Amino acid sequence: MNNLAQAPKSVVMIRPHYFRPNPETANDNSFQTNNSAIDAKELSKRAFDEVSNAAKTLENYGIVVHLFDDETTVTPDSVFPNNWFSTHHNGDIGVYPMYCHNRRAERRADIIDFLSSTYKVSRVVDYSDFELKELYLEGTGSMVLDHTNRIAYAVKSNRMDITALGHFCRDFGYQGVAFDAFDKKGVSVYHTNVFMCVATDFVLIALDMIKDKTERKAIVNTIEASGKIVITLSEEQIEQFAGNAIEVESEKGQFLVMSQTGVNALQREQVAMIEEFVDIIAIDVSTVELAGGSIRCMIAGIHLPKKS
Template sequence: MSAQAPRAAVLVRPHHFHPNPQTQADNSFQSAVVSGADATLAARAFDEVTAAAAVLQAHGVTVHLFDDDRDVTPDSVFPNNWFSTHAGGHVALYPMYAPNRRSERRSDIVELLKERYRVQDVIDYSGLEHDGIYLEGTGAMVLDHVSRVAYVARSHRADPIALERFCTNFGYEPMAFDAVDESGTACYHTNVMMCIATDFALISLDMITSPARRQEVSERLAAPGRTVLDLSHAQIRNFVGNAIELRGSAGRVLALSRRALNALTPRQLGVIESSAAVVPLDVPTIELAGGSVRCMIAGIHLEERPGPPAVASTPQRVHRGVTTGARIYAA
């Protein structure tokens, strides 16, 4: 078992996907805004999530697949930004920077967690939005569940007040740093520049501006015996840092995009494959929005309730905030 690699995940399949104009200004990974009326783009994103869920299920990862057919939530494919789950039965809900992303929070997903898993409490930080304070979940934070460290690249999507509250409530040590790309642009989300797995970590150390902090982060990541794989700026641009370790039926897997896999060096791939099976997902359309596989997957670090195996059914859909249909419970 690995505290770092959850056995289950939530994915959201969007019906009206397009790059979000409200996140364009500070997300340097995002492509130019495409009209939400582009049905072809939306259909491709829908198909990419469908295929990604099927691939993960084939590797033994439990996937809870939800549909979103609202046309006001273009980034709903990235649920890891608005909630996270934690061992001991804890769930956190987060304050979101872009106004149109705040509607992504869904009570039906929280209810699914309560029904299928042992949830002790739900801590809701979303009220901080009214104070202009934001912390976009496991996009803003990359969590080391073993050493209990929350790594955070400073940005207006990762407010220090909200970070301190989260770390106090959930028992993490905050480790914040300034990180920029090769052009000097601040990193908008920490999870595009680093990924922490059980036996290795992927990170662009050069993006951390302080040499002392860079060394400290590297040493802390390596402390539990991990191999730290330093990523180039080009690899970060290809979303190599935006990967996630999960637990499948045959052991740990590293889910990442096909684009990211193609950017790995043979040595890096060898280190990864010595610990986890590499599972590439084809998500080129979704990557236009400035996020990749890690952003798409909200891991479930909760204890499952005992009961009969779940039966697959029609995905759950939401239209104008009203829930219809049934959930997929696919294992």
Template sequence: MSAIRSIQAPAAVVMIRPHRFTPNPETAVDNAFQSAAEQGQAEALACAGHREVTAAAECLEAQGVRVHLFEDEGERDTPDSVFPNNWFSTHPGGHVAIYSMYSPSRRRERRSDVIEMLKAEYRVQDVIDYSGLEQDNLFLEGTGAMVFDHLARVAYAARSNRANPVALERFSTHFNFEPMVFDTADAAGQPIYHTNVLMCVATEFALIGLDTITDARRAAEVRARLEESGREVIDLSHAQIGEFAGNAIELTGRDGRLLALSQRACDSLTPAQKSRIERSARLSPLAVPTIEMAGGSVRCMIAGIHLSPRR
């Protein structure tokens, strides 16, 4: 494992601890990874979600990742607030983006206190706000809709309701990324709602469900692009994608790089896949089964901070 700092693997993150967590029925229409909550479960789910985020944050901090943990008391009716990576992202050089959200309930997740903390604790040069695109039905849900290769400046994006090509082009121009767009289908033939459930780009490897890309030629181009950037491509099966194995994020801790993913995702990996990952990053499984009912996993819960600290 390498202890060299990588711009791909942030050493600080933002997480949101929900007090009234529940799977969001509004987002279930195009999110096949979601599970419906049973009647009468609300209080138990909220408590379990709160515990899982608390434990995940503590586990990351124990490994030397700086976690900025914000509370969501639930006054604004934001069932998906535990997934902050969709409404903002940060970028080396002091750049911050705020995004347009597909579901009206998710637009309430944007919070000025998170952005103000970033300005106070890190060097922020500019904040570009794309939320006004919602008025034109142009949606781009942050690092859910896009998976960034910060080293090669590529933004991978699965075409969906949540990744509008016009918004993607505008973002890519502002932030100097090359967009690489593809169509996807899950095992049931449905488009995959967010790119970050089917792929994760780390410093020396990439996890990706190449079989989810419907055009074989395009899948080969995506593989080639990742390999050109020096990544070892670790192909994931449809079943592993369904277990959230693609929904991981590489971070930097005090002892080098680690791959944060759910326990469920980690359990789905083969010994050979784990061995390949651990040549570059330590596996850090987090138990978040309740949060995963909402259709996202560990990557969705973590907004990486790619900014320089002020102190």
């Protein structure tokens, strides 16, 4: 297995100047919290500082961070760029259709242009027109990609349409594995990446949230057939963003980036299992987490080949 394939060495992050939980996404994002005790200016400042600190922390571990600012007020979720684009080892970039109207303005030509000037980009596949047909596929939020084995794990939800997934898999050469996952109240998991993380050697996943036993067994079989071990999380740990993690790599080694909230939710045995393979980088993003996403959502991994 190519250890370099799954973990990116460089990432894109967006630093928002006017962060706030998005009222348009509250209906189907059960992770979202509206903390009215914090005034808008303080909320924005805290989120700005959290992204700045997260970028600096990753850079200290040798990860290349391409940090862009969002100074507009119309894109409250811009801190989560992994939902609107993905990058791939062969030089492909995917641009995705977004479920919520005010999230569509997050797509930025300047970021695509920067990537094209810095890395070898062979083509950009833009699915944003799917919005006209109400077909949505919110990037590596709605899909968790096993880059090495070419598997796209995807929970069925408002944000992940089977038809759109099929187009992605055909165009990018992935096997789509679509399934249902629900919380205790029977609400669909809104994004696959809040309840599972695929790393080079292991997968974090809340198996109990896959209610259909046949489907659950099939997912476990697929993961194990890909050569990875399963580390099981509970729904309570998922609620604390323990599944919203991403593996990265630098000259200093391989790391699993998690929020401090997520790390605090793990049991000692789970930490030990993870640390058999990677060191954990814990970053406090508790303000950003009010918007219903965590550190993985804040990081768009760059898998593109570098220009010589």
